[in-house]
Amino acid sequence: MACDQRGMRGEETAAGEEEMLRRGPWTVEEDVLLANYIAANGEGRWNALARRAGLKRTGKSCRLRWLNYLRPDLRRGGMTAEEQLLVLELHARWGNRWSKIAQHLPGRTDNEIKNYWRTRVQRHAKQLRCDVGSQRFRDLVRGLWIPRLLERIHAANSSGEGDVIAQATAAALPVAADGRCWAVDDVFDLGPGAAAADVELSCTTALSSSSSVSTDGCGVQPLPPPAPMVATAESAHGSVVSSAAMHDTALWQPPQTHGGLMMTQEQQHHQRAESQLLGAETWWSDQTSLHAGLYTDVGFPELEFGGETMWGACADDLWCTDMLGL
DNA sequence: AACCCTCCCAACCGCACGCCA
DNA sequence: TTGGCGTGCGGTTGGGAGGGT
Incomplete structure (x- = not known):
């Protein structure tokens, strides 16, 4: 691309009469010179x-x-779903440490990741009328974006579960002994000999300050399974325009009670969503819902919303912009 | 066709840090 | 200790591409 821009800004600097330094887009000749020199020296x-x-x-x-x-x-x-997932999680962990993030995305540069963040992620935050650093945005990333990425990763790897785990491993997502895949955490600091059990013990969630230390002393809770939740979003005018329940009946059947009464599925969904969005410490992670693989059983039913699907048809549009009317 | 607008990204800038004489 | 130099990092800029009117 830079070569396409050749000549647009390729003016010499005024400084230095004896040595005119070029600026702006690189020419093919310059590229060849540089590449050949580095190859040799x-x-x-x-x-x-x-x-x-x-x-x-x-x-x-x-x-x-x-x-x-x-x-x-x-x-x-373009960034793959795995790479986008890593960027989201590593940025939640390290902030604008682009070079550090880039170290975990082979072949990607800090500049590229920075541009991705500024053009895509910040744009989504702007559309959602919240700051990228806000808790609300982090919750939306955790509750909407990341599950969607995981779904896409799963879909791409549906040919074999082993592939899923391999993919997660390759993407530096720690996979626990039972196959669960955790949010990016201190696994990077565990050293090469760290076993899956160690991974689980060290799990911290990088995505939200609302993450909580589990009662069993096994570190901070991982991301909750993404399936059932209520997506409530504000329109550009600030009013709540819609809420929709995503659910996977195969996974989210355990009956919940509220004040001794059985909760309807809708109530359960709502409560779960509130917990997630408010950063509550209820994770809905009873044993029946913890499943092997990279949230592998998660399969959002295609959600209808006013004739439109929950997720836009555009492969890159991970936010429900259609639903939001943005 | 012309204009406008937004998105994308290569390239630049300023600053901080480490090394070395 | 200090100043120069090289390097790396994060923020910013500016222009092409492409879509809409």
């Missing part, structure tokens, strides 16, 4: 490298070009 010492390679660029510019564009191990194309 390696990278580093960027200022000297720029001079020796015959490039009229600052070392800084050369380094940036190499790391963000020319490096052979770079991945191209």
